[in-house]
Amino acid sequence: MMTDTIKKSTGALEGLKVLDFTTLLPGPYASMVLADLGAEVLHVIGPGRYDLVTHWSPDLPGQGTGGVGAWLGRNKKSLFLNLKKEGAVEVVKKLVADYDIILEQFRPGVMAKLGLVYEDLAKVNPGLIYCSITGYGQTGPKKDRAGHDINYLAQSGIAASSGRKEGGPALYNFQIADVASGSMNALVGILAAVIHRQNTGEGQYIDIAMADGLVPFLSMDGAAFLAGEGPVGPEEGLLNGGGIYDFYETKDGGYMSVGSLEGKFFRALCRALGYPEWEDGKILKEDPEGVKAAFRATFRTKSREEWTAIFRETDACVEAVLTIDEVIKDPHYQERGVFPQVPLAIGEGQVTQLGNPIRMTKTPPAYVHAGYPEGYHSREVLSTLGLSKDEIEELSSR
Numbered sequence: 001m002m003t004d005t006i007k008k009s010t011g012a013l014e015g016l017k018v019l020d021f022t023t024l025l026p027g028p029y030a031s032m033v034l035a036d037l038g039a040e041v042l043h044v045i046g047p048g049r050y051d052l053v054t055h056w057s058p059d060l061p062g063q064g065t066g067g068v069g070a071w072l073g074r075n076k077k078s079l080f081l082n083l084k085k086e087g088a089v090e091v092v093k094k095l096v097a098d099y100d101i102i103l104e105q106f107r108p109g110v111m112a113k114l115g116l117v118y119e120d121l122a123k124v125n126p127g128l129i130y131c132s133i134t135g136y137g138q139t140g141p142k143k144d145r146a147g148h149d150i151n152y153l154a155q156s157g158i159a160a161s162s163g164r165k166e167g168g169p170a171l172y173n174f175q176i177a178d179v180a181s182g183s184m185n186a187l188v189g190i191l192a193a194v195i196h197r198q199n200t201g202e203g204q205y206i207d208i209a210m211a212d213g214l215v216p217f218l219s220m221d222g223a224a225f226l227a228g229e230g231p232v233g234p235e236e237g238l239l240n241g242g243g244i245y246d247f248y249e250t251k252d253g254g255y256m257s258v259g260s261l262e263g264k265f266f267r268a269l270c271r272a273l274g275y276p277e278w279e280d281g282k283i284l285k286e287d288p289e290g291v292k293a294a295f296r297a298t299f300r301t302k303s304r305e306e307w308t309a310i311f312r313e314t315d316a317c318v319e320a321v322l323t324i325d326e327v328i329k330d331p332h333y334q335e336r337g338v339f340p341q342v343p344l345a346i347g348e349g350q351v352t353q354l355g356n357p358i359r360m361t362k363t364p365p366a367y368v369h370a371g372y373p374e375g376y377h378s379r380e381v382l383s384t385l386g387l388s389k390d391e392i393e394e395l396s397s398r
Helices: 026-036 067-072 088-096 110-114 118-124 149-156 176-200 210-226 263-273 282-286 288-299 304-312 324-329 331-336 378-383 389-395
Strands: 017-020 040-045 076-080 101-104 129-134 204-209 246-249 255-258 318-320 341-343 350-352
Touching: 017 026, 017 088, 026 040, 026 067, 026 076, 026 101, 026 129, 026 176, 076 378, 088 118, 101 176, 118 129, 129 176, 149 176, 149 210, 176 204, 176 210, 204 210, 246 288, 255 304, 263 288, 282 288, 304 318, 324 331, 378 389
Parallel strands: 017 040, 017 101, 040 076, 101 129, 129 204
Antiparallel strands: 246 255, 255 318, 341 350
16 A cells, blocks of 8 residues: 655765754754655653653654654654753764754854854855754744744744634644744755755854744735735635635535635636536625535535545545545555655564655655664764763763
8 A cells, every 4th residue: 555665775965974962852953854755863862851842753663763763764864862961062072073954043142152063063064065954943032042943933923813803823733843843944044955965075163043933924915005004804815714625514514625816717616516506706796705605505515525526526625635645545645655655663563654755757856764762872872982881871861
């Protein structure tokens, strides 16, 4: 049922070495994408620290890590290093001399207290690219505030126009600020800095704030507001439930998504729902609420599968709302390799994971192995730096 493992190939980023100090989701997802594309990633973890994301799911049998940790740790090595211990900074500096990129996700000022700021490490490696991911950035009145995805959505203006008028803001069950803003902007910044370094030999510092990255997601309504339009509240805009662009419940409790904005799609929608007299679109201006009410009532007359069959042959931007188990079985995603089989890090066997969405003809993402247990490569890495067994034990302990 699942796609075969993509075989190891020469990665697009082969030769790049990444020292990853991040936890939770934004940084680890970004470094996983780099690793999938061929970069060598060493994940540096403080021994004994609790990571909510890594421990999100039960451990995989015999692997010493949970499903989420095995996913985010894909293609990486893992090192325990207590940055507060004497000698730890020197270890990092030795590593930095041989690495291209540092990725960190501490609050502003933490790396400075440890003696690991960009300015210090750039003296060791002038070509170093150093990327910090935080909630609100390295500057500004909010820079020291803690936060999670929900807080950044709230502070960016996005939450205020989401949800329903009567129910208030709505949540999606995925981390928009973490991944779409934090991870992706970090990746763009890092790869842009790599190209700049190739052209000039210069490294640089990159300041990624998840809240900053959400503000452009206000997109059309945000740009319109800056041009003089008023703010858009819940169910007041074209794309947040104020028009026909919405979810519609079916007879069996399922849902269909309707995105029939353009004229040709709206005409196809009207024909499929039995309202050919509305095809000219005039009714949308005259009685938009009546149109939506009629569409809601009509969608409740058939099951989700019945509507899926109807719109499979109708080009109207209407699709069923699928659950994760349905997505995994979907022939389209199977063919696209969205859920690859990845070799386990320890022993035989494979685990199904969320794949890398980047498709490349010459250097496709490679799924070499799932994540190792945290700190698995500590002795291997530290011994290459000339540390004794006792020093390794000390620096790898709490």
